[in-house]
Amino acid sequence: MSSVWIEACAVDDIEEEDVLRFDHGGRSFAIYRSPDNEFFATDGFCTHQRTHLADGLVIGDTIECPKHNGRFNYRTGQAKGAPVCVDLETYPVRVVGGKVMIAFDQA
Amino acid sequence: MPTRRDYSLIGRDAQAAVASGLAVAEWYKTDLPRRRMKELMRRSDGPAIRDTLIWLAGFLVFGAGGYLFRGSWWAAPFFVGYGVLYGSSTDSRWHECGHGTAFKTRWLNDLVYQVACFMIMREPTIWRWSHARHHTDTIIVGRDPEIAAMRPPAMLRILSNIFAISSTWSTVKHVIAHSFGRLDEEERSFVPEMERAKVFLVARIWLATHLAVIGLAAWLHSWLPLIYVGMLPTMYGGWLTVYFGVTQHACLAENVLDHRLNARTIYMNPIFRFVYWNMNYHVEHHMFPMVPYHRLPDLHEAIKADLPEPYASTLAAYREIIPALLRQRKDPEYFVKRELPPSARPFRPELHGAAIAAAPGDAASRARAS
Numbered sequence: 001m002s003s004v005w006i007e008a009c010a011v012d013d014i015e016e017e018d019v020l021r022f023d024h025g026g027r028s029f030a031i032y033r034s035p036d037n038e039f040f041a042t043d044g045f046c047t048h049q050r051t052h053l054a055d056g057l058v059i060g061d062t063i064e065c066p067k068h069n070g071r072f073n074y075r076t077g078q079a080k081g082a083p084v085c086v087d088l089e090t091y092p093v094r095v096v097g098g099k100v101m102i103a104f105d106q107a
Numbered sequence: 108m109p110t111r112r113d114y115s116l117i118g119r120d121a122q123a124a125v126a127s128g129l130a131v132a133e134w135y136k137t138d139l140p141r142r143r144m145k146e147l148m149r150r151s152d153g154p155a156i157r158d159t160l161i162w163l164a165g166f167l168v169f170g171a172g173g174y175l176f177r178g179s180w181w182a183a184p185f186f187v188g189y190g191v192l193y194g195s196s197t198d199s200r201w202h203e204c205g206h207g208t209a210f211k212t213r214w215l216n217d218l219v220y221q222v223a224c225f226m227i228m229r230e231p232t233i234w235r236w237s238h239a240r241h242h243t244d245t246i247i248v249g250r251d252p253e254i255a256a257m258r259p260p261a262m263l264r265i266l267s268n269i270f271a272i273s274s275t276w277s278t279v280k281h282v283i284a285h286s287f288g289r290l291d292e293e294e295r296s297f298v299p300e301m302e303r304a305k306v307f308l309v310a311r312i313w314l315a316t317h318l319a320v321i322g323l324a325a326w327l328h329s330w331l332p333l334i335y336v337g338m339l340p341t342m343y344g345g346w347l348t349v350y351f352g353v354t355q356h357a358c359l360a361e362n363v364l365d366h367r368l369n370a371r372t373i374y375m376n377p378i379f380r381f382v383y384w385n386m387n388y389h390v391e392h393h394m395f396p397m398v399p400y401h402r403l404p405d406l407h408e409a410i411k412a413d414l415p416e417p418y419a420s421t422l423a424a425y426r427e428i429i430p431a432l433l434r435q436r437k438d439p440e441y442f443v444k445r446e447l448p449p450s451a452r453p454f455r456p457e458l459h460g461a462a463i464a465a466a467p468g469d470a471a472s473r474a475r476a477s
Contacts, residue, residue: 049131050131055144064207067242068242069396082236083236
């Protein structure tokens with residue numbers, strides 16, 4: 001397994017306090033832009049049921065799932081209570097030349 | 108002997124729904140630009156604080172009126188009002204705060220949720236999880252624990268719930284079982300292990316509270332504590348919960364993945380909408396549960412071109428529901444088929460047809476073509 005950096009989107013593709021879907025290699029991610037203009041990445045689907053978080057609502061450091069309102073801290077992936085009980089996987093993010101890059105293991 | 112439709116959450120149709128891909132599936136959603144959607148989902152405390160203050164003032168006015176006129180018939184209208192607030196308006200407060208959308212501030216949602224759950228006698232943890240399942244698998248047979256009118260409909264149970272008789276009796280039995288640390292098999296199918304201690308704790312608190320109210324009434328030699336708090340106001344004020352609640356999904360298509368076909372949007376007057384916190388926009392709520400109740404009219408305007416024609420009033424909905432319920436007693440395969448506007452996109456009709464045809468004798472063609 002090796003970690004690779006992949007371009008997910010342009011900085012301007014995501015508004016502040018919002019989220020964007022990014023699919024790559026059969027996997028799906030959620031890319032976040034925080035209110036203080038930082039970028040983060042997590043797995044795309046809610047750990048409760050298979051609903052994509054990119055349709056959800058970003059409030060501060062929290063992403064709320066659009067289906068059952070399960071909440072996660074998208075900086076840490078921590079599940080913040082029912083109906084979500086399992087944390088989200090998070091991924092390193094860096095911004096290079098106006099592009100948002102995320103790193104994940106590739107077989 | 109099992110009926111042809113097995114609504115048990117651990118039965119034959121539950122397994123069939125999983126096997127056919129109807130369980131935990133992707134549902135139809137009307138396309139809306141992300142920016143507009145974010146604007147509709149945005150949280151705010153203002154509307155719910157305003158409505159909650161009016162709500163609490165209603166309790167005070169009706170409660171005080173009932174007390175002042177106690178012993179005379181003049182107290183009756185006050186207790187009707189008090190009962191509707193206690194046993195019916197709490198349905199929507201429980202619901203909206205359970206979704207966490209009514210208030211922006213989390214603890215306000217949680218506080219009103221717990222209070223409303225106690226008033227309407229819905230155990231908070233059980234119903235949080237059952238409602239999550241209801242949204243995942245809305246009226247999917249064998250998956251949804253909150254189907255109000257099954258096929259064939261249990262008319263006696265529906266009618267008894269006009270005064271919350273069947274629902275209260277069921278809750279009392281469950282609260283006692285939970286206070287002893289027992290969950291039944293169906294509850295275990297949707298309440299995760301880590302949440303169960305909360306169920307038992309709240310059941311014990313509820314039981315102690317109800318016993319304290321009964322004790323107070325006995326000590327005072329008065330019915331008044333029981334009329335204000337506990338099971339009685341849930342029951343004598345619960346009729347509007349049923350009047351509204353039955354309209355949400357009754358007699359519509361089961362086993363479809365499109366809320367336009369299995370939920371009703373009904374235009375209601377402002378008083379009903381205050382009591383019901385806009386849950387009359389039920390298609391919209393199911394399609395986008397993140398939108399707070401106070402933005403549902405705006406959401407309706409944004410997507411109505413993609414939805415079936417709304418019902419003009421609650422009575423108009425009942426003109427459809429009552430004959431359909433009566434017909435389903437003899438013909439459980441009958442259902443009301445909602446027509447999409449010509450411009451609307453059907454969603455996975457092949458799956459809907461297959462699911463409906465799965466049971467022997469089923470046929471979509473037997474549905475009423477409205």
